[in-house]
Amino acid sequence: MSTTKSQRKPPIVIGDVDHERLALLASGAADRFPEVADELMAELDRAKIKPQAKLGDTIIQMGSKVTFSTAVDGAKTVTLVFPGNADIASGRISILTPIGAALIGLTEGQSIAWTDRNGHQHELTIETVKPPETAKAAASGE
Numbered sequence: 001m002s003t004t005k006s007q008r009k010p011p012i013v014i015g016d017v018d019h020e021r022l023a024l025l026a027s028g029a030a031d032r033f034p035e036v037a038d039e040l041m042a043e044l045d046r047a048k049i050k051p052q053a054k055l056g057d058t059i060i061q062m063g064s065k066v067t068f069s070t071a072v073d074g075a076k077t078v079t080l081v082f083p084g085n086a087d088i089a090s091g092r093i094s095i096l097t098p099i100g101a102a103l104i105g106l107t108e109g110q111s112i113a114w115t116d117r118n119g120h121q122h123e124l125t126i127e128t129v130k131p132p133e134t135a136k137a138a139a140s141g142e
Contacts, residue, residue: 009046009112009113010106010110010111010112011048012043012046012047012048012104012105012106013047013048013049013050013055013059013105013107014043014044014047014048014049014050014061014104014105015049015050015051015052015053015054015055015061016049016050016051016052017052018052018061018062018104019044019047019049021062021082022040022044022062022095022104023041023044025040025082025083025095025096026040026041026044027041029083029096033096035098035117036096036097036098036101037096039098039101039102040095040096040101040104043101043102043104043105047104047105055131056107057129057130057131058107058108058128058129059105059106059107059129060080060103060104060105060106060107060126060129061080061104061105061131061132062080062081062082062095062104062132063079063080063081063131063132063133064079064080064129064130064131064132065077065078065079065129065130066078066079066080066103066126066128066129066130067126067127067128067129068103068124068125068126068127069124069125069127070122070123070124070125071123072122075127077091078091078092078093078103079091079092079093080093080095080100080103080104081093081094081095082094082095083095083096097117098114098115098116098117099114099116099122099124101114102114102124103126106126107126107129108126108127108128108129109125109126110125110126111123111124111125111126112124
């Protein structure tokens with residue numbers, strides 16, 4: 001695997017509603033979690049912003065259920081949530097974690113390198129994305 005691939009960040013797309021909420025969250029968390037808040041802001045800054053309702057089902061947004069794989073841990077399925085809803089035992093990971101900030105805006109098939117809180121570099125590949133339940137309900141007119 002080339003180091004260039006690991007160092008380059010793939011293009012990401014974030015919905016306008018998520019972008020606004022996450023920008024407020026990141027700026028509010030800057031004092032308590034500066035590294036993760038900075039990483040989340042960097043992801044928001046580089047993202048292409050689209051209307052939330054126009055996001056495809058395979059783009060990771062808040063509430064998406066994501067299956068990703070790593071060379072070390074194999075496949076894992078998680079739901080990306082806001083900090084107050086996080087519960088690692090139930091597979092709900094906070095956007096204010098290194099892996100949560102790395103996942104936002106990616107789509108199926110993309111890979112990204114991320115650094116955990118212990119400074120270890122990892123690379124993950126998105127296998128599948130299921131949209132948030134609210135997005136499915138809105139799309140079906142419920």
